[in-house]
Amino acid sequence: MPELEQSLPKYLQIAGHIRDRILRGDLQPGDEVPSERQIASEWNVSRPTATKALEALRVQGLVESRRGSGTYVLNRYDLNRRARERYQKADQTGRIYPPNERAEIVAAEIVEAPAHVVEALALGSGQRAVRRHRITYRDDQPVETSTSWYPADIADRAPRLVERGRIREGTLAYVESTTGRRARHAYDRVAARLAGEEELAVFGLTGPAAVLVVRHVVFDLDERPLEFAEAVYPPDAWTYEQQYTIH
Structure with missing residues (x-):
C-alpha cells in the first residue's frame, strides 16, 4: 500500500x-x-x-x-513527461517510453563540448563529450527534441552511447549499470526562448515561435555531474505545473 x-x-x-x-x-x-x-x-x-x-x-x-x-x-497532449516520470517508468518496467511513444536517435558521437556543456559537466576547457541527440514522437507526432551529454571517457565503459540504436532501459540506467556510478539527485532549469531553425523544421512550425527548454543535470553519489540534457518542446505540447502547500 x-x-x-x-x-x-x-x-x-x-x-x-x-x-x-x-x-x-x-x-x-x-x-x-x-x-x-x-x-x-x-x-x-x-x-x-x-x-x-x-x-x-x-x-x-x-x-x-x-x-x-x-x-x-483525458487526452491531454500538452502534458509532457518530465525526467522524473521517465526514471520512475524505467525503474518499474525496464522501459522508459509508454507504448504510444518512441524516440529516434539522430546523432550519437563524441564532439568538442560547447561552453554551456563544459560548465554543466564541470569539464576542462576544450574537452570532448558524448552527444546523443534524439527526437521523441507521440502517436507519430514529434513532441520533443533532446540532447544528452556525458563526459567522453564514459564511452569507454558504455560504448552504446556512441551508437545510434535505442537504449530501451534508458540512457541513464545503462550508464549506471556499465560504469558503477549511481545517480543521487538531479535538478531542472525551465525557460522559454524562440525556436531555432532545426526546431522549427522538426516541429513543423513557422517562426517566430516560442519553445519550452528544460536543462537537466544529474549528479552521482560523489556529487559529480554525470549527465547533462537539454530538452525542447513545441508551443502546443507543454505546460509547466507545480503543486505545493501555502500554509
Missing part, C-alpha cells in the same frame, strides 16, 4: 500519485482511474478524502467523470 506523508494533505498526495501514473504512461487516455471506493480501501482514507483526490485531478484537467460509469483519463 502506498505510504502517506505529513507534508501535504492526504487527498493531494493521492492525486499526485495518480497524476504521476498518468504522466508515466501507466494510465493512457481513455483508461479508468481507481474509483473512490478503491482509493479509500487502498490508501486507508475516508470516502470524502478519495472524492477530493479525484476532484483535484478533474480541476487539473487530467480526468473526467462519466455518470454511472467511472472516472477516465
Whole structure:
C-alpha cells in the first residue's frame, strides 16, 4: 500500500500519485482511474478524502467523470513527461517510453563540448563529450527534441552511447549499470526562448515561435555531474505545473 506523508494533505498526495501514473504512461487516455471506493480501501482514507483526490485531478484537467460509469483519463497532449516520470517508468518496467511513444536517435558521437556543456559537466576547457541527440514522437507526432551529454571517457565503459540504436532501459540506467556510478539527485532549469531553425523544421512550425527548454543535470553519489540534457518542446505540447502547500 502506498505510504502517506505529513507534508501535504492526504487527498493531494493521492492525486499526485495518480497524476504521476498518468504522466508515466501507466494510465493512457481513455483508461479508468481507481474509483473512490478503491482509493479509500487502498490508501486507508475516508470516502470524502478519495472524492477530493479525484476532484483535484478533474480541476487539473487530467480526468473526467462519466455518470454511472467511472472516472477516465483525458487526452491531454500538452502534458509532457518530465525526467522524473521517465526514471520512475524505467525503474518499474525496464522501459522508459509508454507504448504510444518512441524516440529516434539522430546523432550519437563524441564532439568538442560547447561552453554551456563544459560548465554543466564541470569539464576542462576544450574537452570532448558524448552527444546523443534524439527526437521523441507521440502517436507519430514529434513532441520533443533532446540532447544528452556525458563526459567522453564514459564511452569507454558504455560504448552504446556512441551508437545510434535505442537504449530501451534508458540512457541513464545503462550508464549506471556499465560504469558503477549511481545517480543521487538531479535538478531542472525551465525557460522559454524562440525556436531555432532545426526546431522549427522538426516541429513543423513557422517562426517566430516560442519553445519550452528544460536543462537537466544529474549528479552521482560523489556529487559529480554525470549527465547533462537539454530538452525542447513545441508551443502546443507543454505546460509547466507545480503543486505545493501555502500554509
